[in-house]
Amino acid sequence: MESMKRYSPPSLVDLASQSFLKDEASAIAKLRCLPSPLFLPLFKAAVTGRHLATLKVMVATWPFTRMPLGTLIGAQKLPQDILKAVLDGLDVLLAQKVHLGRYLCFFEATLDKVLTFLLKRVSQRQGQLLLCCRKLEIFNTSTRMEIIEKVLKMTQLNRVQEVAVNCTWELSTLARLAPLLGQMVHLRRLILSGIVLNSWREEDEVKNLVSLLASQLHHLHQLQELYLDPAQFLEGHVDQVFACLEAPLKTLWITECSLSESDFTDLSLCPSTKSLRSLNLSRIKLTGFNPQSLQVLLESASDTLQMLNLGGCGITDSQLKAILPALGHCSQLQLFRFYGIPVPVATLEGLLRHTLPLCKLQLLQFSIPLECYLDIQGPLQQEKLPVYMAKLKRTLQDLGKWNSLLVCQCDTDIDDHSITCIFQD
Structure with a gap:
């Protein structure tokens, strides 16, 4: 019975598409009479079954103004024979002087031979066949920079809405692509992961590279999400970038x-930080910092902030107490993480009493209380945990959170010695 439940029978459209494609010659002959709504499921079936001749004719008779290959094919690495069939069909379509909305939507492809093939066909149809994509990810550090630049220069950059760079690149490599990044004027999400800064670079050189990057960020008027992980190049240059x-x-x-x-x-x-919904400053060492600037940051976003992550920042007892009033003003806060240095249970209780009545907190992750350790740098005394877990549970009950769930996580790394509190209605 269990296996029968998991079985999902093909739809009538799927069965009809498979039947239609069995006789390829007959299928090709009937394509021009095919109703437009059947083109999309039939296209997907032709890709799955690798009916290359049918694919070519389908593209040549395409009834829509756009062809979103990434959505239709749903594959990260497109087989070259399918790509060739699609582009051959586009050649026929373009030869008939029928313009496909001027854009062939670009999909993710990382193999040099596929990129080389694609670029060759686009070059041959310069002005007629253009690359367009909404989401662009660069994650293969083995791909030559010349190829990446060539692809980007052939792409309609003003159509790109999301960019993710997941490469171990030096800052100078990112700066090399900055002028192209600046052309993505409708960019909404930018993820820069793995960007490193060589220690031998002089400060003036670093400043020039950051300035080049920042000058292009100035053009991104629609940017809403910025992810810098890690952000080594920001030290001493926050003012330049932001x-x-x-x-x-x-x-x-x-x-x-x-x-x-x-x-x-x-x-x-x-x-640009006055209306933040999500702020992640994890693994930035704040120990010894004056918390005033963090207070100002939280206060400025207090009407909108929903997620705050200070995990691994080394927030101390005194710092946490200092930002409690600002946290209490974050009326939309739903998730708050801080761990790395244990703080007294009294401070944790103060945090709960300051935030729970005033915000929409759903998840809170914090360090195991200081009283559960021999000293601040000593080993965890697990036999003390039940006592303080029960004390925190009573505090939650006093605040009307009877159904709250406390989960204790005790791994070998002290940074992972934490308690997660899930607040249930």
């Missing part, structure tokens, strides 16, 4: 780097 961002950000991730107090001050005063 002064160029004019649009209000909804999401900001700056992780695993060192920032100075002046960097934090610049960040808190930046207009």
Whole structure:
């Protein structure tokens, strides 16, 4: 019975498409009479069955103004024979002077031979066949930079809405692509992951590279989400980068780097951080910092902030107490993480009493209380955990959170010694 439940029979459209494609000669002859709504499921069936001749004719008789290959094919690595059939069909279509909305939507492809083939066909049809994609991901560091640049220069960059760079690139490599990035004027999400900064670079050289990048960010008026992980190049240059961002950000991730107090001050005063919904500053060491700039940052986004991650930042007891009033003003806060240095249970209780009655908190992750350790740098005394877990549970019940779930996580890494509290209605 269980296996029967998991079985999903093909739809009538699927069965009809398979039957239609069995006789390829007959299928090709009937394509021009095929109703438009049947083109999309039949196209997918032709790709799955590798009916290359049918694919070519389908593209040549395509009844729509756009052809979103990424959506239709649903594959990250497109077989070259299918790509060739599609482009051959486009050649026929273009030879008939029928313009497909001027755009062939671009899909992700990372193999050099596929890219080379695609670029050759686009070059041959210069002005007629253009590449367009909404989401662009660069994750293969073995791909030559010349190829990446060539692809981007042939792409309608003003159509790109999301870019993710997941490569171990040096800052100078990113700066090399900055002018192309600046042409993506409708970009909404930018993810830069793995960007590193060579220690031998002089400060003036770093400043020039950051300035080049920042000057292009100035053109991204629709940017809403910015992810920098890690963000080593930001140290000492927050003012350069964020002064160029004019649009209000909804999401900001700056992780695993060192920032100075002046960097934090610049960040808190930046207009683009006034309406944040998600702020992730995990693994930025804040121990010893004056928490005033963090207070200002939280206060400025207090009406909109929903997620705050300070995990691994080394937030101390005194710092946490200092930002409690600002946290209490974050009326939309749903998720808050901080762990890495244990703080007294009294401070944790104060946090619960300051935030729970005033916000919409659903998940809270914090360090195991200081009282459960021999000392602040000593080993965890697990036999003490039940006592303090029960104490925190009573605090939650006093606040009317009877159904809250406390989960204790005790791994070998002290940063993972944490308690997760899930608040249930």
